[in-house]
Amino acid sequence: MRTKNLHLLYKGMIISLQQKDLQMRKWYSLIDKVYLRPNLLEAFNRVKRNKGGKTSGVDGISVKGFKERLGENLYQLHEELKSGTYEPQAVKRVYIAKEDGSKRPLGIPTVRDRVVQQALLNILQPIFEPEFHPSSYGYRPNRSAHHAVAKAERFTRHYGLDQVVDMDLSKCFDTLDHHLILSSVNEKVSDGKVLNLISSFLKSGIVEDGKLSPTEIGCPQGGIISPLLTNIYLNRFDHYMKDKGVRIVRYADDILIFAATRSQAGSFKAIATKFLEDDLKLKVNVNKTHLTNLDQGIPYLGFVLRTIGVSVSEKSIQKFKEKVRKLTPRNQGRKLHCYIDELNLLLRGYSMYYRVALSKKLFANLMSWIRRRLRMMIMRSWKSWKALHKQLRRMGYKGKFEKISVTRWRNSSCQLLHMALPNSWFDGKHLFNMERVKTNTLHQYYDFVLNKV
Numbered sequence: 001m002r003t004k005n006l007h008l009l010y011k012g013m014i015i016s017l018q019q020k021d022l023q024m025r026k027w028y029s030l031i032d033k034v035y036l037r038p039n040l041l042e043a044f045n046r047v048k049r050n051k052g053g054k055t056s057g058v059d060g061i062s063v064k065g066f067k068e069r070l071g072e073n074l075y076q077l078h079e080e081l082k083s084g085t086y087e088p089q090a091v092k093r094v095y096i097a098k099e100d101g102s103k104r105p106l107g108i109p110t111v112r113d114r115v116v117q118q119a120l121l122n123i124l125q126p127i128f129e130p131e132f133h134p135s136s137y138g139y140r141p142n143r144s145a146h147h148a149v150a151k152a153e154r155f156t157r158h159y160g161l162d163q164v165v166d167m168d169l170s171k172c173f174d175t176l177d178h179h180l181i182l183s184s185v186n187e188k189v190s191d192g193k194v195l196n197l198i199s200s201f202l203k204s205g206i207v208e209d210g211k212l213s214p215t216e217i218g219c220p221q222g223g224i225i226s227p228l229l230t231n232i233y234l235n236r237f238d239h240y241m242k243d244k245g246v247r248i249v250r251y252a253d254d255i256l257i258f259a260a261t262r263s264q265a266g267s268f269k270a271i272a273t274k275f276l277e278d279d280l281k282l283k284v285n286v287n288k289t290h291l292t293n294l295d296q297g298i299p300y301l302g303f304v305l306r307t308i309g310v311s312v313s314e315k316s317i318q319k320f321k322e323k324v325r326k327l328t329p330r331n332q333g334r335k336l337h338c339y340i341d342e343l344n345l346l347l348r349g350y351s352m353y354y355r356v357a358l359s360k361k362l363f364a365n366l367m368s369w370i371r372r373r374l375r376m377m378i379m380r381s382w383k384s385w386k387a388l389h390k391q392l393r394r395m396g397y398k399g400k401f402e403k404i405s406v407t408r409w410r411n412s413s414c415q416l417l418h419m420a421l422p423n424s425w426f427d428g429k430h431l432f433n434m435e436r437v438k439t440n441t442l443h444q445y446y447d448f449v450l451n452k453v
Helices: 019-023 037-049 063-068 070-083 111-131 145-157 178-186 192-202 226-243 262-279 314-327 336-354 360-382 385-394 409-413 415-420 423-428 442-450
Strands: 091-097 103-108 163-168 206-208 211-213 247-251 254-259 290-293 298-300 303-306 309-312
Touching: 037 063, 037 070, 037 111, 063 070, 063 111, 070 111, 111 192, 111 226, 145 247, 145 254, 145 298, 145 303, 145 309, 145 442, 163 262, 163 298, 178 192, 178 226, 226 247, 226 262, 254 262, 254 298, 262 290, 290 298, 309 314, 314 336, 314 360, 336 360, 360 385, 360 409, 360 415, 360 423, 385 415, 409 415
Parallel strands: 091 206
Antiparallel strands: 091 103, 163 254, 163 290, 206 211, 247 254, 298 303, 303 309
């Protein structure tokens, strides 16, 4: 029987490695596959497709700027990687706000370093992918947060493991041990040049406020290769728990541990904490790690698992509402379609992610609230009741109408305004309607996750 080539299994792969080769215990020569020009070109194309195309690293060169001299830049990377003279630049430190008010540090590599990391990822990911735990879902091909939630739901409801340890790691990416990262990679890869390349990324340093700081630990969150290295690192934990007969679901550093009883869950928590802290040198956040169950609700990846099914977490709803408020200011300074275009991006993304839950009623309530905010914006722009009456006559209504204040929030839900701006009017303005999205679709992921228990 003819063996399929790897590029048929991993879309976009340039290197033609056969499936049977993945079972090799060690890979001794990979750097020549990393610096192949077709692989570097494919790597650039992926970097270009990813978000952050306008974001530059410490050298100030954007993806667009890199592309202007693409042939020359890729040739230079090819020669540097081939000769062993390539050295990554430090990553630029930026921060993004978290839900709890704190800030998450991100590292932005230069475009040239992103291309090399992607070229390295193209080669390493297919090698390590077959070794990963079946219940690991973060940053893996053809897997998503929905798969992780479906597996968690099946463990709690199908297998009766409804006592759960919700485990939180403190600054996981920032505390990964460099020696353990390299030793974990070395279990499958013995190419010293590849290992040195990974080490150079880990130790490239961070620039913040113009000051260069060394990086002795951690893997910059924001680097293209970082998620794979984190999965390789935590794969030891995944298989350790599997060998102990403990069911887990992990999405990057978001970990759930499942048990049949509360006392068993406590034991599993102690086992996991000891291995993570002693063997992997990570820190478990004792304040956020806790025991929970279906009756109390199991929060995971923006959802909450309950006895009645999977719902959207209150934190996710409030975060969404805050984004809507910013996109629908009372004082309208642009044309309405500009606000609707921005809203549609948010509404599509939110509904596509949360449609797997019991969210039909939620989507209806949110749409009602969003249309009310838009009505308020339009009503404020009219400046007086005369424009409202004019709109009513434009809609075909006749007679005299009540004079109302166009500055009061309570009037944004009055009957006159609904007559002037009905839901169908917003449909005509092409506002995305979440009410028409099919919900409760988590079952679509069951066959996949149950075949990979």
